[in-house]
Amino acid sequence: MKTYRKELWFNTEARMALINITPQVEEAVRESGVKEGLCLVNAMHITSSVFINDDEEGLHEDFLKWLEGLAPYDPKRYKHNLTGEDNADAHLKRQIMGREVVVAITDGKLDFGPWEQIFYGEFDGRRPKRVLIKIIGE
Ligand code: ZN
Helix, strand or coil: CEEEEEEEEECCCCCCEEEECHHHHHHHHHHHCCCCEEEEEEECCCCEEEEEECCCHHHHHHHHHHHHHHCCCCCCCCCHHHHCCCCHHHHHHHHHHCCEEEEEEECCEECCCCCCEEEEEECCCCCCEEEEEEEEEC
16 A cells, blocks of 8 residues: 655735645645545644635635634634633634545546535634645555
8 A cells, every 4th residue: 555645834924714725635646646545634733724615716705704703803702812822713713614634536536526626724824834635545
């Protein structure tokens, strides 16, 4: 069995951002040489997410607005911020958007449904953060 590991690094200008990372994941699959297997992609931080959805700008605005409604950025609102941090909202946003995705690799390609794309969701950016890609198979 082959295994392959790669890290992607992000440092977003905005505090929150949704970034389509499908091309980078496809590149990792090519680099791995795996034709049949599984590809795990996970955020390595507890204030960012990796998720699969549609690459549609309006939907991305909807996600950010919806998340802000559920967990507004408001440093005084949360117990976690009594530690001196201001990112409780980002922990909550990450939890609902998820930590990781697993995509099947078939014939050397990510075996997606018709509209599936992989996104990095940043909820407490403006600093270097990582995503892990792990690929296993033959
Ligand atoms: Zn925190």
